Amino acid sequence: MKINWGTGIVIAIVSFMAFILYFVIKVQSNSKYDNELVVEEYYKYDADFSQEMQRVQNAHDLAQKPVITKTAEGITIVFPLVYDPKKIKGNVSLYRPSMKKLDFVTPISLSKPTLLIPKSKLVGGRWDIKMEWQYDGKPYLTKETIYIN
Known part of the structure; x- marks a missing residue:
């Protein structure tokens, strides 16, 4: 053929x-x-974007900013001493881009200016940290990416 x-x-x-x-x-x-989708409720998230940008700007305008670092114990968030730790309220969201099942939220409730997220909760790889917090009624938003070994 x-x-x-x-x-x-x-x-x-x-x-x-x-x-x-x-x-x-x-x-x-x-x-x-x-x-999976990156954000569950995409349109609701998009509608709140301008408010989010204002919170990011508030955090950017601070003279002394909270410091997020990777340590041997896990992830440490240290607030400057000018803030009263008892007046700081909010949440720290840890987002794992590669696997949604590992995402979690930790509330900010401090008696001292340091918050520790233990390494036992963290799997190695990339973590996107989104810290939404308030001090004296003013909202702030801090975002950072950390890689855990």
Whole structure:
């Protein structure tokens, strides 16, 4: 049987489409490849963006900012001594881009100016830290990325 060039092109295109379709189905059906959204309620998140930018600007304008560092014990957040630790309220959200199941939120409730997030709660890799806090009724937002070994 002889195949002309038109039939060869059709066979090549169909083979290529089958190849691509195979990988699409494989990725969609395998739980190893997680296809989650970055933000659950995207439109609600987008509507609050201007308020978020104001909180980021408030944090940026501070003369003395909180310091987020990686230590041997975990992640340490140190607030400057000019702030009364009992008046600082808020949450620290730790977001793991590669796996949503590892995300968690820690409330800020201090008796001293240091907050420790223990290393036992943290898996190695990239962590996006979003610290939303208030002091004397003024909201602040601090964002940072830390890599844990």
